Every structure is written in C-alpha cells, then in structure tokens.
Amino acid sequence: MSSPINHPQTDVVVCGLGHMGGPIAAELTTAGYQVVGIEKGPFWQYTTDWRQDQKDDEWAIAVERKFDHPLYISTFTIRNNMNQFALPVRRYTKNIQYHALGHGVGGVGVHYGGSLGRFSPWSYQPVTMTKAKYGDAGYSTILSNVKGGTPDIEDWPVTYDDMVPYYNSWEKAIGVVGDQQTGQDPFIPNARFPMPPHPPTPYATIFKNAVQSLGYTPFSTVSGLISGGYVNQYGIGRNGCVYCGWCGGLCNYPCEVGAKTSSHVTTIPAAIATGKFDMRLESYVFRIDTDSSGKATGVRYYDSLGNVHVQPAKVVFNGLWGYNLIRAMLLSGIGVPYDPVAHTGSLGRGLTEGYYPATSSASVQLNVGANAYVAGNAAGGGYNIMDLNEVNPNFSHADDLTFMGGVNLGFGTYIGSGPNTFTTHLPSRTNFGSTWKAGLKDEKIPTKITATLSGTGPNLPLLENYADLDPHYTDIYGDPSTRVTLDWDANTYRVSNYLVNKTTKITDILGKMGDPTTIKKNIIPELAQHVDWWGHHMRGGARTGANQATSVFNKWMQCWTSENIFAAGEICDTFGDNLTAGTHVAGAMAYLAADGIKKYLQSPGALV
Amino acid sequence: MVLFLPISRREFIKIGAAGAIGFGVASAIEIPILENSINNDNTKISQLQSQITQSQGFLTLNPTEQVIVEALAEAIIPTDSTGPGAKEAGVVYFIDHMLAGNYGKGGNYFLRGPFVTPQSGSVTVMGAVYPSTTKTPITYSAGTITPRLQAGTSYQYAFNPREFWRRGLTFLENYCTAAKGGKFETLSSATQTTVLQEMFDNSATNTALQTAFEGPNAAEFFNEIHDMVTAGFWSDPLYGGNQGMVGWELLAFNANYWGDDIGLGAVKLMVASTPTRLPPKSLGQLQKEGGGI
Numbered sequence: 021m022s023s024p025i026n027h028p029q030t031d032v033v034v035c036g037l038g039h040m041g042g043p044i045a046a047e048l049t050t051a052g053y054q055v056v057g058i059e060k061g062p063f064w065q066y067t068t069d070w071r072q073d074q075k076d077d078e079w080a081i082a083v084e085r086k087f088d089h090p091l092y093i094s095t096f097t098i099r100n101n102m103n104q105f106a107l108p109v110r111r112y113t114k115n116i117q118y119h120a121l122g123h124g125v126g127g128v129g130v131h132y133g134g135s136l137g138r139f140s141p142w143s144y145q146p147v148t149m150t151k152a153k154y155g156d157a158g159y160s161t162i163l164s165n166v167k168g169g170t171p172d173i174e175d176w177p178v179t180y181d182d183m184v185p186y187y188n189s190w191e192k193a194i195g196v197v198g199d200q201q202t203g204q205d206p207f208i209p210n211a212r213f214p215m216p217p218h219p220p221t222p223y224a225t226i227f228k229n230a231v232q233s234l235g236y237t238p239f240s241t242v243s244g245l246i247s248g249g250y251v252n253q254y255g256i257g258r259n260g261c262v263y264c265g266w267c268g269g270l271c272n273y274p275c276e277v278g279a280k281t282s283s284h285v286t287t288i289p290a291a292i293a294t295g296k297f298d299m300r301l302e303s304y305v306f307r308i309d310t311d312s313s314g315k316a317t318g319v320r321y322y323d324s325l326g327n328v329h330v331q332p333a334k335v336v337f338n339g340l341w342g343y344n345l346i347r348a349m350l351l352s353g354i355g356v357p358y359d360p361v362a363h364t365g366s367l368g369r370g371l372t373e374g375y376y377p378a379t380s381s382a383s384v385q386l387n388v389g390a391n392a393y394v395a396g397n398a399a400g401g402g403y404n405i406m407d408l409n410e411v412n413p414n415f416s417h418a419d420d421l422t423f424m425g426g427v428n429l430g431f432g433t434y435i436g437s438g439p440n441t442f443t444t445h446l447p448s449r450t451n452f453g454s455t456w457k458a459g460l461k462d463e464k465i466p467t468k469i470t471a472t473l474s475g476t477g478p479n480l481p482l483l484e485n486y487a488d489l490d491p492h493y494t495d496i497y498g499d500p501s502t503r504v505t506l507d508w509d510a511n512t513y514r515v516s517n518y519l520v521n522k523t524t525k526i527t528d529i530l531g532k533m534g535d536p537t538t539i540k541k542n543i544i545p546e547l548a549q550h551v552d553w554w555g556h557h558m559r560g561g562a563r564t565g566a567n568q569a570t571s572v573f574n575k576w577m578q579c580w581t582s583e584n585i586f587a588a589g590e591i592c593d594t595f596g597d598n599l600t601a602g603t604h605v606a607g608a609m610a611y612l613a614a615d616g617i618k619k620y621l622q623s624p625g626a627l628v
Numbered sequence: 629m630v631l632f633l634p635i636s637r638r639e640f641i642k643i644g645a646a647g648a649i650g651f652g653v654a655s656a657i658e659i660p661i662l663e664n665s666i667n668n669d670n671t672k673i674s675q676l677q678s679q680i681t682q683s684q685g686f687l688t689l690n691p692t693e694q695v696i697v698e699a700l701a702e703a704i705i706p707t708d709s710t711g712p713g714a715k716e717a718g719v720v721y722f723i724d725h726m727l728a729g730n731y732g733k734g735g736n737y738f739l740r741g742p743f744v745t746p747q748s749g750s751v752t753v754m755g756a757v758y759p760s761t762t763k764t765p766i767t768y769s770a771g772t773i774t775p776r777l778q779a780g781t782s783y784q785y786a787f788n789p790r791e792f793w794r795r796g797l798t799f800l801e802n803y804c805t806a807a808k809g810g811k812f813e814t815l816s817s818a819t820q821t822t823v824l825q826e827m828f829d830n831s832a833t834n835t836a837l838q839t840a841f842e843g844p845n846a847a848e849f850f851n852e853i854h855d856m857v858t859a860g861f862w863s864d865p866l867y868g869g870n871q872g873m874v875g876w877e878l879l880a881f882n883a884n885y886w887g888d889d890i891g892l893g894a895v896k897l898m899v900a901s902t903p904t905r906l907p908p909k910s911l912g913q914l915q916k917e918g919g920g921i
C-alpha cells in the first residue's frame with residue numbers, strides 16, 4: 021500500500037453525513053468555519069436515483085436493499101447475554117426494513133419512517149420526576165420490580181426547557197409537520213411546528229372524537245414528511261408529499277420528491293452552498309487519532325481504492341450512528357470501555373433497543389372503510405394523546421408500580437405498504453394454499469376496518485446490556501466488529517398489560533370508536549421473546565450525562581476524555597422512552613452539539 | 629439416497645473456526661442417480677415450455693429443480709376459483725432469475741467466518757453457548773405468533789442463497805421420498821400441504837425430517853420458499869414474476885397508480901368509506917409513459 025495521503029487541517033471533520041452529520045455541517049459552515057465531511061456511501065439524488073418509475077419497487081427496497089449499507093463491508097454481532105457466542109448479522113431480514121443501516125448522504129434518514137415528535141419533560145428527567153410523583157419509596161419499588169437485569173437509569177444532563185431552542189432549530193431545518201397553534205401536546209410546552217399537519221384520515225377523526233369525549237387532549241401526529249412546499253432557515257426549498265404510497269410500513273422507501281426529511285435535502289445542500297464544505301464520498305473512517313493528552317488530531321479513512329487518507333482537524337464530530345459511533349471510539353482507544361462484570365467504565369454502557377417486542381393490544385371494528393394502498397404511510401394524518409403517560413400530572417399507576425413510564429397513544433395515520441410486507445402475507449403454518457389465498461382477495465380495501473390500540477413503554481437501560489468489540493468477526497479491512505449484548509426487560513410488556521388488561525383505559529377508548537361488542541383483547545405473555553436484531557433505534561451505549569463515570573459525553577455532547585470530539589445520535593440518549601421514534605430528539609441534540617462546537621472553537625477547553 | 633453429504637455439525641464448526649469459507653459439497657452430486665427422474669422431469673418441463681415466451685427461460689435452475697420449484701410455487705399459491713396463481717404469474721421464472729443474479733450470489737451478505745451452523749438445541753462454541761435459532765411460537769389470547777426465523781442472525785451459512793436452494797431442494801426431495809413415498813411434485817395436494825406444514829413446524833421428533841435437512845433446516849427453507857414464491861407473485865413484473873400483474877390484481881393493489889388522472893386525489897381515494905379499487909400499473913408501463921416524478 022502506498023503511503024497515506026495527507027490533507028491540510030480543517031476546522032471540523034464530520035464523520036457520517038446522516039441526520040446527525042447534516043446539521044453540524046450546515047451550522048458550522050454557515051458560521052464561517054471550514055468543514056470536511058466524510059461519508060462511506062454515495063450521494064443519491066432523488067431527482068434521478070429515486071424517480072417514481074424506478075423507486076416504487078418492493079423487491080429492490082425490501083429484499084435487495086439497493087439503498088442500504090452492504091453488510092459485506094461491515095456488520096455487527098448480537099447475543100442476549102455475556103455467556104453466549106455472538107452471531108453476526110449476515111443479511112437483512114427480508115421485508116422488514118427496520119433491519120437497515122444507512123449508506124450514503126442522508127444515512128438511514130433517506131428511507132426512515134419519518135415519524136417524529138419531541139420527548140417530554142419527563143423523558144429528560146425520568147428519575148427526578150418519577151420520584152416526585154410516587155415518592156422515593158415508590159421509585160425504589162419500581163426499580164426492585166425490574167425484570168431481566170439491574171436497572172442503570174439516569175436523568176439527562178439537560179432538561180426539556182434547555183432543549184427547546186435546539187428543537188426549534190432542528191424543526192425549522194427539516195420542516196417538521198404538526199399542529200401549529202396548539203403544538204405537540206399541552207404537557208410538552210412550546211412545541212409549535214413549521215408545517216401544518218397532513219389531512220386527517222376518517223378513522224383518525226373517529227379516534228380524535230373518542231378520546232376528546234373521554235377528556236383527553238389529542239394532537240396531530242408529528243411527521244417528518246413535509247405536507248407542502250417549504251423553505252428552511254438556510255434557504256433550501258423542497259416539495260411536499262404527493263402520497264405516492266411507497267413510503268413506509270414494515271418496509272421504508274426513499275422519497276421521489278424530497279418530502280421525506282433527511283440531511284441530503286435539508287442541511288447538506290445548505291453546507292454545500294457556503295463553498296466551505298468539502299465532501300469526501302465513498303470514504304470509510306477507521307480511526308480517530310489522538311495525541312498524548314487524549315485530544316483528537318484528526319481522522320484516518322480509506323477511499324474507495326483502499327488508499328489511506330489523514331485528515332487533521334481542530335474538532336472531530338462523530339456522526340457514524342449507533343454501533344459504528346461506539347466502534348470508532350473503541351478502535352481508537354478513546355473513552356473508558358464498559359466492564360460488564362465490575363460495572364465500571366462508560367463506553368458501551370446503558371445500551372437499549374428503542375424498538376419493542378410485541379405488546380398487548382385491543383381492537384374494535386369501525387364503521388368506515390379504507391383503501392390501504394393509496395396515500396402511503398406518510399406518518400401523518402393521525403392523532404395522538406400523551407394523557408396515558410407520566411407527563412400528564414393526572415396520570416398515575418400507583419396501583420401498579422411494576423413498570424416505568426406510559427405511552428404515546430396514536431391512531432389513524434395513512435397505512436400504505438407494498439404487498440410483500442403485510443403480516444398476513446408472511447410465512448406461517450397457515451399462510452399458503454387456497455383458503456389463505458381466498459382470504460387475501462381485496463383484503464386491503466375493506467369497507468369496515470379494524471382499529472387496534474396498543475401501548476409501548478420505555479425499554480430500560482440495564483447493567484447487563486452493552487456494546488464492545490467482537491473477538492471473532494471483523495469488517496472488510498480486518499478491524500473488529502461491534503458486539504451487542506442485549507435482551508429485553510419486561511417494562512414495555514407491563515405498560516401495555518396495565519393499559520389493556522389491568523385497567524379499562526384502552527377499551528374505554530375503543531368502545532367510543534366502534535361497536536363495543538367487537539372489542540377483542542390480545543394479551544401477550546411477559547418476556548416470551550428474546551431480542552433479535554431490530555436495529556433502527558439503538559439508544560444508550562455512548563450516553564450523554566452529568567456523571568463522568570457513567571457517561572461518555574457531557575451536556576454539550578463533548579467527550580469527557582477528548583475535549584475536541586463531539587457526537588450526536590440516539591446512541592447518546594441518556595434515557596429513551598419510546599414516546600416518539602427518537603430522531604427528533606437526536607436532531608435537537610445535533611443542534612446542541614453544533615452550539616458546543618462553536619463555543620469550543622471560540623475558546624478551546626472543557627465546556628463543563 | 630444422499631446426493632451430497634453435508635459435513636457434520638461438529639466438523640463444520642471446527643472448519644468455520646479456522647476461518648475456512650469454501651464448503652465444497654456441490655461437486656458430490658451424482659448424475660447417474662438422477663437419470664430416471666430427469667426423464668420424468670423432461671416431460672413436465674415440455675409441458676411448462678408451452679407457456680414460455682421469448683423472454684422467458686431458465687438461467688440457473690436445472691431441469692430437476694425447475695419442476696420442484698414449480699410444484700412448490702403452485703402449492704403455495706394455487707390456481708383456483710379465486711383466480712390465477714403462481715403458475716400464471718410465472719413465479720418459477722422470478723425465482724430462477726433472482727437466484728441467477730445478485731440475490732443468489734448473496735451480493736450484500738456478510739459471508740466471512742467463523743461459521744456456526746444453526747441448531748435446534750444450544751451448542752457450545754469456543755467456550756460460549758450458541759443460542760438456538762429454533763423459535764418457539766408464542767401463544768397468547770388472540771392466537772399464536774411465530775417469530776420469523778429470518779430475523780437477525782438466522783442465516784449463518786458459508787454459502788450463498790443459490791447454494792441454499794440447491795441444498796434445500798435436494799433435502800426436500802430426499803425427505804419426500806423417504807417419508808412420503810415419492811418426490812414432492814408427485815404427491816397429492818393434501819400431502820404437499822402436510823409436507824410444507826411439517827417443514828414449518830420443524831419438529832425435533834420428526835426424525836425423517838431432521839435427517840433429511842441439515843443446513844438449511846426445514847423451517848428455514850420453508851420460510852425462504854414462501855418468501856420467494858410470494859415475492860414472485862407480488863413484485864414488479866420487471867423481475868419475471870407477477871406476469872400480467874395477476875398477483876396485484878388478487879389483492880387489488882394499485883401499485884404505481886394514484887388515480888390522479890381520474891380526478892381523485894390520493895387522499896380522497898384513501899378516505900372514502902366505500903373505497904375505490906384502482907387498476908395497477910407496473911414500473912415498465914410507467915417508464916414507457918415517461919411518467920413518474
């Protein structure tokens with residue numbers, strides 16, 4: 021191999037140009053700094069790569085994964101506990117695009133679901149606010165009931181109020197859709213969105229009326245798929261959603277009109293427009309270099325021909341997403357790796373999966389029909405309530421202190437999906453032959469639809485769950501893969517059981533929506549399944565926190581042990597409560613990190 | 629009758645641990661053993677050929693495989709009073725074309741060792757327990773959920789999907805011959821259904837099945853067959869299946885047609901309480917029209 025190619029020093033090097041890397045690139049270049057962006061994938065152009073007459077293709081998207089990270093470059097391994105041998109993920113699960121990793125400018129954002137929403141004040145201070153409601157003793161009872169491991173829960177180093185300005189910047193940049201007058205929810209103050217909601221579906225209106233009659237406060241589903249033409253604070257304009265039908269569901273698609281918000285259509289174009297952004301595509305970051313004091317000197321990456329490049333920088337931003345974000349730091353010897361036996365160290369600690377196993381639910385038949393194929397999952401057109409959640413001061417589950425949190429209950433968004441991904445079409449003991457086939461006829465344009473409501477609560481960080489480097493498997497360049505050790509706690513089962521089974525909270529709503537005699541409950545047993553790979557919402561593992569012993573980043577997203585390394589992403593969440601999908605929260609975190617980097621460049625040193 | 633010998637689990641793990649990638653079993657296929665069946669198969673294929681148009685034909689499935697795959701596809705999506713099935717859709721061509729290309733090669737797969745073969749029980753590997761990949765169905769008040777076998781880490785083979793099919797089809801024929809007295813395509817429709825269900829169940833006590841299948845196991849192969857047959861019925865006709873969009877027709881799936889040219893916005897169509905059924909449009913049609921955004 022020839023000797024490394026050395027580049028001149030830049031102010032900031034941004035590793036990974038997804039939802040997180042985009043805001044950093046836009047904010048720092050518009051503030052006058054020189055930024056280099058390094059991204060292992062290409063820059064897809066929706067105007068050419070995703071034209072409707074090519075992109076609306078379920079085989080390519082749901083199975084061949086044309087726009088996902090190729091696993092032969094790198095993968096990760098997973099096991100449920102530290103006594104097991106971790107197996108590598110060798111292929112994406114067919115027809116379930118939640119199993120997906122980003123590749124290219126925009127990252128996973130180019131084909132995520134676009135379901136958004138702010139976290140609540142409770143989400144940022146779960147310990148303090150749960151104690152305030154149920155008392156220290158009540159909180160101890162909750163912790164002692166946690167099943168599946170030892171809870172490792174902390175408050176964020178920031179409060180909701182601290183985050184409001186950053187939420188505002190993020191929402192303006194990507195054009196978040198939601199109620200403009202009333203905001204996201206009365207319990208989540210000052211959330212006013214730049215774009216109006218998508219038109220409600222008729223079944224969403226049924227839900228809205230039902231919950232209103234019970235005294236709850238519905239709000240329009242918050243969405244990241246813009247509802248009309250929009251120009252953001254950087255002057256970047258985009259088209260509104262055309263309800264193409266090839267958008268979301270079990271499998272998610274890139275958008276042919278650029279309505280699906282991600283950095284490739286929102287913030288990266290803004291950075292490019294400044295002339296201060298140098299973008300290196302198909303370039304794979306493998307090390308962050310540090311000096312003897314632990315400060316980063318820059319990064320090293322391979323270009324697509326295998327040449328090694330050295331890019332010195334004053335600040336390194338790690339926007340490599342989840343496992344890759346942790347891995348880059350472990351490989352570079354940055355931070356203190358978590359020791360799962362001694363429970364010391366912070367890098368890899370507190371890992372949770374933001375997705376959840378099946379939860380209990382109840383359903384009712386409605387008196388309306390729908391064509392599930394038209395419109396598409398624009399993650400909008402529905403309504404939600406936060407009333408069955410800790411954020412509501414009047415919500416209390418003091419009668420059942422076996423779980424933490426509550427639910428963001430939503431209903432009525434557009435459905436839309438390709439035929440291969442409907443669950444009634446997936447392999448099973450009965451899903452084949454003539455009887456099954458007859459049942460499929462016109463099944464997605466019923467004249468009466470069934471409404472299902474379910475509750476999913478937070479998955480709690482446990483001392484047993486963590487990420488480290490795998491001893492057996494490597495990426496294509498020979499560096500160890502990330503190893504994930506993770507299993508469910510019982511929390512989310514219990515939240516759903518409480519709402520569906522132990523109380524009538526869910527069935528009361530269903531009774532107002534449709535014919536009460538058709539209500540059916542589906543009660544799922546606790547911990548019937550182990551974590552398999554979901555992977556679209558990895559939280560914790562590289563947490564931001566007030567305590568240096570248990571977190572990797574301080575409140576400015578500045579690394580405790582390397583003052584010029586910053587990061588953002590769901591993997592940095594101190595606590596993730598599943599109230600919303602999470603990118604909204606991480607996006608605000610990226611704007612906070614951008615502020616931190618500006619402060620640092622003006623006056624280098626520890627910001628806390 | 630064994631067409632090729634899978635290396636034993638123990639050996640496989642050992643080889644895998646040493647980092648070997650080659651699996652080298654396909655060459656063990658004995659042509660003479662197949663002779664009789666090929667003659668039978670040829671008759672069936674000549675029947676099939678009557679349907680073959682200029683652009684249809686086989687790229688990778690051999691004549692024996694063509695017949696089994698056709699029979700499997702028809703058992704899963706039969707042609708019946710509900711309408712056309714896998715046969716009319718040309719599902720067998722879809723599967724053939726996909727196995728011949730990137731999909732069959734496992735183009736995006738991570739295929740580096742060590743390799744640990746799936747087990748029905750757990751096994752110790754390098755001092756650590758390897759969890760079972762057989763997932764037990766979860767029974768709850770509304771029915772039973774069977775966790776999907778493909779999820780996450782189930783594919784732990786050193787070979788690509790084309791080999792997966794070569795092996796799976798052979799195992800299937802061996803099982804049917806041993807346990808049902810004939811190859812899959814010769815069995816009655818009721819027996820075919822039973823075989824598919826037995827594969828799905830992959831019961832540890834079904835010794836004949838366990839003996840016949842070893843990497844892929846029966847349930848994994850069932851899932852793969854089902855996924856590919858349905859994909860051949862419901863993916864865009866460009867890929868060789870879903871000919872005449874018969875698969876979409878069954879589901880009333882409108883595919884790439886939003887109904888805008890009949891004066892109804894998509895939202896309106898969606899929300900009507902008597903939903904409108906729209907005729908589908910394929911990507912090929914759309915491209916010809918120079919349409920799309």
Ligand SMILES: Cc1cc2nc3c(=O)[nH]c(=O)nc-3n(C[C@H](O)[C@H](O)[C@H](O)COP(=O)(O)OP(=O)(O)OC[C@H]3O[C@@H](n4cnc5c(N)ncnc54)[C@H](O)[C@@H]3O)c2cc1C
Nearest residue numbers: 036038039040060122127128133134135305341556601603
């Ligand atoms: C199918 C799916 C649906 C989702 N739906 C929703 C939803 O509805 N709502 C929601 O809030 N969230 C959703 N998410 C999650 C959301 O998409 C992610 O949280 C978000 O996109 C992550 O942004 P990121 O910038 O952290 O990572 P990414 O978008 O993954 O960006 C990281 C970038 O870094 C690059 N990269 C990685 N490693 C290297 C390397 N070594 N060198 C160079 N570049 C590298 C990658 O190619 C990628 O472009 C979904 C995720 C998936 C998979």
Ligand code: SF4
Nearest residue numbers: 261262264267275396
């Ligand atoms: S439904 Fe809307 S946002 Fe989604 S891909 Fe289609 S046009 Fe884009």
